[in-house]
Amino acid sequence: MPAGNVPPPPPMPSGNVPPPPPMPSGSGPPPPPPMPGPGMPKKAAAGRDNLLADIRGGARLKKVSDSEKRDRSAAMVPGAESAASPPAGGGAAAAGADAGLAGALASALAARKAKVSHSDDEDDNDDW
Numbered sequence: 001m002p003a004g005n006v007p008p009p010p011p012m013p014s015g016n017v018p019p020p021p022p023m024p025s026g027s028g029p030p031p032p033p034p035m036p037g038p039g040m041p042k043k044a045a046a047g048r049d050n051l052l053a054d055i056r057g058g059a060r061l062k063k064v065s066d067s068e069k070r071d072r073s074a075a076m077v078p079g080a081e082s083a084a085s086p087p088a089g090g091g092a093a094a095a096g097a098d099a100g101l102a103g104a105l106a107s108a109l110a111a112r113k114a115k116v117s118h119s120d121d122e123d124d125n126d127d128w
Contacts, residue, residue: 078100
């Protein structure tokens, strides 16, 4: 095309197209949105104030005898007597005794280990 010939502008879209937004007037950015109202109801705030007052006042804890104390430092697993004492059998035999998700996971992992460890791929000493 010669430099003097400019192609015509594209045709205007037809249909239900919304008009473009108005151009900014240069008066600055729009105002910020309004601030939200108070987030906590008065009743909850009063409870928190009472708790804070008890903490500041040095509320005394009740004494617990040694017989009532429980060691909760280990994770509690449903169905297990104690997390500190693992079952004696180990392996798949002990996993069969457990019910639920832990037993199913243990048996699936044992079956996978049996398949992987009996693979004959590693026994071949053939080089490529």
